[in-house]
Amino acid sequence: VQLSTNQTSFKSDRAQRVDHLTKIPRSVNMESLQNGYLFPEIFMRECLYAKRNPHARLIRLGIGDTTEPIPDIITSAMAKQALALSTAQGYKGYGPEQGNRELKRAIAETFYQDMQVKENEIFVSDGAQCDISRVQMLLDDSLSIAVQDPTFPAYIDSSIIVGRGGRFKAESGKYKKIVYMKCGAENNFFPNLSTTPRTDLIFFCSPNNPTGSAASQQQLKQLVEFAKANGSIIIYDAAYAAYISDESPRSIFEIPGAKEVAIEISSFSKFAGFTGVRLGWTVVPEELLYANGYPMIKDYDRIVCTCFNGASNIVQAGGLACLTPQGFQALKRTMRYYMENAKILVDTFKSVGLKVYGGKNGPYVWVQFPGLSSWQVFDQILERAAIVTVPGTGFGPAGEGYIRLSAFGHRECVLEASRRLTKLL
Ligand code: PLP
Numbered sequence: 001v002q003l004s005t006n007q008t009s010f011k012s013d014r015a016q017r018v019d020h021l022t023k024i025p026r027s028v029n030m031e032s033l034q035n036g037y038l039f040p041e042i043f044m045r046e047c048l049y050a051k052r053n054p055h056a057r058l059i060r061l062g063i064g065d066t067t068e069p070i071p072d073i074i075t076s077a078m079a080k081q082a083l084a085l086s087t088a089q090g091y092k093g094y095g096p097e098q099g100n101r102e103l104k105r106a107i108a109e110t111f112y113q114d115m116q117v118k119e120n121e122i123f124v125s126d127g128a129q130c131d132i133s134r135v136q137m138l139l140d141d142s143l144s145i146a147v148q149d150p151t152f153p154a155y156i157d158s159s160i161i162v163g164r165g166g167r168f169k170a171e172s173g174k175y176k177k178i179v180y181m182k183c184g185a186e187n188n189f190f191p192n193l194s195t196t197p198r199t200d201l202i203f204f205c206s207p208n209n210p211t212g213s214a215a216s217q218q219q220l221k222q223l224v225e226f227a228k229a230n231g232s233i234i235i236y237d238a239a240y241a242a243y244i245s246d247e248s249p250r251s252i253f254e255i256p257g258a259k260e261v262a263i264e265i266s267s268f269s270k271f272a273g274f275t276g277v278r279l280g281w282t283v284v285p286e287e288l289l290y291a292n293g294y295p296m297i298k299d300y301d302r303i304v305c306t307c308f309n310g311a312s313n314i315v316q317a318g319g320l321a322c323l324t325p326q327g328f329q330a331l332k333r334t335m336r337y338y339m340e341n342a343k344i345l346v347d348t349f350k351s352v353g354l355k356v357y358g359g360k361n362g363p364y365v366w367v368q369f370p371g372l373s374s375w376q377v378f379d380q381i382l383e384r385a386a387i388v389t390v391p392g393t394g395f396g397p398a399g400e401g402y403i404r405l406s407a408f409g410h411r412e413c414v415l416e417a418s419r420r421l422t423k424l425l
Helices: 007-017 028-032 038-052 072-084 101-111 128-138 154-161 217-230 296-307 313-322 325-351 374-385 411-424
Strands: 122-125 145-149 178-182 201-205 233-237 262-267 280-283 356-358 364-368 402-406
Touching: 028 154, 038 374, 072 313, 072 325, 101 122, 101 313, 122 128, 122 296, 128 154, 128 233, 128 262, 128 280, 128 296, 145 154, 201 217, 217 233, 313 325, 325 356, 325 364, 325 411, 374 402, 374 411
Parallel strands: 145 178, 145 201, 201 233, 233 262
Antiparallel strands: 122 280, 262 280, 356 364, 364 402
8 A cells, every 4th residue: 555645755756747837836835745645545445345246235434434423403404594695685695794693592501501701702613624724824923832732733744834843854753843742641641730831822622532531621721721821822722522421621711811822713613513614703802912912813804715715604603503402412313322422432452451531521542552553453453344534644643553433334234344343342
């Protein structure tokens, strides 16, 4: 299997064969990006497997994509809004770039009660992934960054794209200018901040993808204090917050003083099954200021108006329906279903004596396989059980020896995966 594109040979092979090259050099930042993106790589291996085993019944527990239908009350609201566009009274063109007021109010009331998050601090978007990149655009390219290790790859990749990561070092599997904060079982999935060097930006995801672990109130308090002491900003990804089942904070703004040091990004993707519908939001507090005292919210507003123009009004109608009492209740049932899947997977690995984490506050299960590399485990589970997982190293060097399984899946697939894994392991 050819795992990655060798950039030097790619350049010369192409240059020799093609007679219509432009004179535009490839961006140095894009050239620094390693291996493309994790999921295309997994998909390629999956396709090769399927070609070799055309009759195998593949079970996909790799990519964290939702599988269960969106409740009717939500899709009906979108359908109604779509049909209204065909009427003279119901037609609407551009809306406010920052999102419809009613939806912003519903987000503030549902997710930020008692946190003093104001409607004008919420910017509705087409998803968290896009917002991660918009936030990158907001901040100067020279700023230094820290990320959890392991974590969701988009923070690093989008930092590299804007030129903030430095060169990749193959020996360590790390980019030179990025601080990797180890968050493994040995430190309760939270970085040792006493040994973490100061960076300008700290990307922090809780519940974390891939470990499924949520930071506690005490841990987040430490993180906020650390950022304050260093004059840093936390970019907090709360995409899985609705899955938290214990008293862990669902927002960084539950921590007093966090509004002075944090931006929060969130999404309808995972709690409402909107991965394909596309809706998210970012909170930029008024209190968050640059070194010269200028409010960041003003620049973020400018970026949203310049680079985005607002989320679809059809989708925003769906988002509003998600946050009605009936809509939210229906979504909670689907979330419970996914978390039952997670429990089945956790119990499966526990029953064969493996160390398994997550699956309690987030829809991911993180399993350790001592003595094996993540890609070895990925390949064996694919080859011998026809199950697609994600190798832990795809989330950072500290993911070596682990795989991640997603609890998003139909129950019968998860049960079948459990049977096959029990037999294999
Ligand atoms: N943030 C995290 C931690 C994720 O795991 C994902 C998707 O898997 C995203 C953001 C992307 O979310 P969205 O679908 O809203 O772009």
